[in-house]
């Protein structure tokens with residue numbers, strides 16, 4: 741469901757929620773490539789060329805590893821964690837900015853102790869995400885820091 745663009749002011753609620761904004765739990769079914777992620781669409785509608793969403797990854801969880809032709813502009817709003825963008829793993833914390841370029845593999849992971857919440861700006865009209873093939877995974881895992889990241893290890897083991 742899209743955000744209610746007819747409301748000028750929607751109050752912030754405790755726990756990184758907002759009035760009149762649905763909080764959607766991503767389904768988890770064994771094969772799901774994400775874990776413990778919720779999504780709230782904050783701004784969306786015909787008068788905008790973009791959408792602003794708030795995603796929150798629970799401790800130990802992660803977003804989908806994916807790539808697509810559209811870009812993401814991300815602002816970390818809550819907690820800390822790490823993200824993979826392209827071929828590099830970054831430590832991120834509140835108020836950091838992350839740019840995800842077109843066709844860059846990307847994934848966000850919360851640490852074991854804290855959630856990771858972030859605003860994500862996207863084009864309203866965008867292509868569907870692509871998931872990695874086994875060959876894509878093998879290429880990514882050839883980089884030790886990325887292999888550790890994808891395993892959910894807290895450090896790269898070095």
Ligand code: MN
Nearest residue numbers: 806812846869
């Ligand atoms: Mn994406």
